[in-house]
Amino acid sequence: MTGWLFRGLRTRLLVAFALLSVFTALAVAGIGYVQARDGILQRTQDNAAVEMTNQLKQLYPLPRRPVNSSALQLAADRLNGRRNSALVTSGGHSEGNMPASVITPELRGAVQSGRVAWQRVDVGGVTQLVLGSPLLIATGDRRNPTVPSGIEVYELRNLDAEIEAVNRLARDAWLAGGAALVVALILAVLAAGSVLRPVGELQRAARRLGAGDLDARIAVRGSDELASVAETFNSTADSLQRHVGELRRMEADARRFVADVSHELRTPLAAMTAVTDMLDAEAKRLPDAAGEAVRLVSQETHNLARLVNDLIEVTRFDSGTASLAVDDVDVAEAVRATLRARGFAVETDLPDGIRARVDPRRLDVIVANLVGNALRHGAEPVTVRLRGDQAGITLSVEDSGSGLDEEVLPHVFARFYKADTARSRSEGSGLGLAIAWENARLHHGELTAGNRPGGGAVFTLWLPREVRQ
Amino acid sequence: MTRHAPGGDPGRAGWDPVVRCGLSGRADGRAAIVGDMPRVLLIEDDQAVRDGLRLALTYQGHTVEAVETGEEGLARLAGDPADVVVLDLMLPGMDGFEVCRRIRASGDLPIIMLTARNDDIDVVAGLEAGADDYVVKPAQARVLEARIRAVLRRTGGEPRGQGPKPGPERHGDLTIDREGLVVSKHGTVIGLAPTELRLLLELSASPGRVLSRQQLLESVWDQGYLGDSRLVDACVQRLRSKIEDDAAKPVYVQTLRGFGYRFGPL
Numbered sequence: 007m008t009g010w011l012f013r014g015l016r017t018r019l020l021v022a023f024a025l026l027s028v029f030t031a032l033a034v035a036g037i038g039y040v041q042a043r044d045g046i047l048q049r050t051q052d053n054a055a056v057e058m059t060n061q062l063k064q065l066y067p068l069p070r071r072p073v074n075s076s077a078l079q080l081a082a083d084r085l086n087g088r089r090n091s092a093l094v095t096s097g098g099h100s101e102g103n104m105p106a107s108v109i110t111p112e113l114r115g116a117v118q119s120g121r122v123a124w125q126r127v128d129v130g131g132v133t134q135l136v137l138g139s140p141l142l143i144a145t146g147d148r149r150n151p152t153v154p155s156g157i158e159v160y161e162l163r164n165l166d167a168e169i170e171a172v173n174r175l176a177r178d179a180w181l182a183g184g185a186a187l188v189v190a191l192i193l194a195v196l197a198a199g200s201v202l203r204p205v206g207e208l209q210r211a212a213r214r215l216g217a218g219d220l221d222a223r224i225a226v227r228g229s230d231e232l233a234s235v236a237e238t239f240n241s242t243a244d245s246l247q248r249h250v251g252e253l254r255r256m257e258a259d260a261r262r263f264v265a266d267v268s269h270e271l272r273t274p275l276a277a278m279t280a281v282t283d284m285l286d287a288e289a290k291r292l293p294d295a296a297g298e299a300v301r302l303v304s305q306e307t308h309n310l311a312r313l314v315n316d317l318i319e320v321t322r323f324d325s326g327t328a329s330l331a332v333d334d335v336d337v338a339e340a341v342r343a344t345l346r347a348r349g350f351a352v353e354t355d356l357p358d359g360i361r362a363r364v365d366p367r368r369l370d371v372i373v374a375n376l377v378g379n380a381l382r383h384g385a386e387p388v389t390v391r392l393r394g395d396q397a398g399i400t401l402s403v404e405d406s407g408s409g410l411d412e413e414v415l416p417h418v419f420a421r422f423y424k425a426d427t428a429r430s431r432s433e434g435s436g437l438g439l440a441i442a443w444e445n446a447r448l449h450h451g452e453l454t455a456g457n458r459p460g461g462g463a464v465f466t467l468w469l470p471r472e473v474r475q
Numbered sequence: 476m477t478r479h480a481p482g483g484d485p486g487r488a489g490w491d492p493v494v495r496c497g498l499s500g501r502a503d504g505r506a507a508i509v510g511d512m513p514r515v516l517l518i519e520d521d522q523a524v525r526d527g528l529r530l531a532l533t534y535q536g537h538t539v540e541a542v543e544t545g546e547e548g549l550a551r552l553a554g555d556p557a558d559v560v561v562l563d564l565m566l567p568g569m570d571g572f573e574v575c576r577r578i579r580a581s582g583d584l585p586i587i588m589l590t591a592r593n594d595d596i597d598v599v600a601g602l603e604a605g606a607d608d609y610v611v612k613p614a615q616a617r618v619l620e621a622r623i624r625a626v627l628r629r630t631g632g633e634p635r636g637q638g639p640k641p642g643p644e645r646h647g648d649l650t651i652d653r654e655g656l657v658v659s660k661h662g663t664v665i666g667l668a669p670t671e672l673r674l675l676l677e678l679s680a681s682p683g684r685v686l687s688r689q690q691l692l693e694s695v696w697d698q699g700y701l702g703d704s705r706l707v708d709a710c711v712q713r714l715r716s717k718i719e720d721d722a723a724k725p726v727y728v729q730t731l732r733g734f735g736y737r738f739g740p741l
Contacts, residue, residue, distance in 0.1 A: 273524060
């Protein structure tokens, strides 16, 4: 779960922050770069144009036509400067140290149409600015103030410094963008941590709560959404704890009540039970009806005593006061003793020599309840089988009845569970199988119910060879 | 009627009481009780239970003295000793454990305690206080009767002594007189309660042989597999405290964990 969270929410936050920062950096740096570059170049070009215009003024007055090459050379020399080289051309003659090849036909066309024009060209990997301007002659005529002189002046300007500045700008933009990305990622990690830490705490607390630790609470920090989740969790845990406490109290009260009632019943029952043998013996001599009544009282006293004893036994399991008095026993011998004592007629498969450390009296209770149950509710023959292995012993009690219904199986060890609702009261207390199950559990063993393939129910008891206490 | 009496004495399928009186002895002939019918002192605070048990035991032919408190019971014993004491553990005033200890301190009278079903600790404490056996309430009269008879049998002579009477046996410092039922150490007679004596006789009859708790329950307590092995453990503890030099390092009655007890080897 933590791994999933780590991969999930944390990664998603990081990716979101990274994308956001990259987008923002790209947007800010990109727009800034483009504008700054354009601004720099524009200013450079404007300056170059102004400078060139100023220089061109030195060429006036223009020599008369046709212009010879020495005049062109003179003009070109004037225009040549530190950062630029010039070319002056007229009527197919060109003079100057600027190569004519960099002048594109478009630029030439623009200049010949009478405009000052410029173009950036790439000369041997270096970006340069080519400016071009025609020289005009003022006519003094208002409608047509100037006429072309036929002389065109071109200038090649080196843009190294400007390109360098633009490149620096780009580098700075990239650096700033990268730094922003790093900062954004750090912030994302911190943000993810600050979100995920409370989420992790919440998860741990929820897990503790689920495991039954009803005291699990979360420290509420701040007043954000996570704090409100924590508050909700705490108040939910509070109310859960309250309700569970209430339920436990009620259950404990109910169990104590059963225990108290059972104990209160025991004393009068002890007095009644003491005299039942006497009643049974005397009943023979009484008139029929009276004798029958006396036998009824005696019999029901026994049933009631058994019910109360079983109830007390169950309350001992519930309160955890049931204890084991283990002894090393030959299981087959112990089972035979139980069958003999109860007068149970069953088929047995009880190999001798399978020994285990168990509580013989509790084993007796389990076997007596299982076999008694099989004889009462199943059909004969009932078979008791014993097997042993390294870890434990397995005792199965099979009957030949119709078996247990599927919907009965899960409840067969429940207290007072009656599979056959038509039968109002069975011979047993209704607690026999529950007590057998509790006894098996007390041994750290298990008791299960099922059906045989050929029909008939089978109850299987497994007990460890030695109970670890 | 149920086919199988719940909680009945495993050895006896039925219960056919005979109203006996005078010196008629035991109908089953199994016990050899000295004198006439066993006299039972019943100490039980609840009147209904006391009356029920008194009625049932009297019906069985016992002479029953029923008293309400431990103090009364001890006073009664001082004047007119009984053959067996049936003692409720929960008593007002002096409790059953104290009564048990006092009876045990002054003699070897057999004690059967009546205990509540859920009081395992009481059972152990009662056995440690010197009770010979216990019966869980509510109990049928025949269960109590069987226990009374079993505990009284232990006070009788050696049940297997059919052959020539053996002389006193010597085991280390111990001298065991099976005929006279006297155990002495360094010539001093040791006062053993009947169950302790019977346990020692049973163990010492086959020195070096391991007897399981179940075997001992069967031979000494007449209970077998359905008995409570704590009876054996508690009795062994009491026996050791009387015959061993150091009860923590027993020589005569040795424990074999997982198997049982053994007399010797010395």
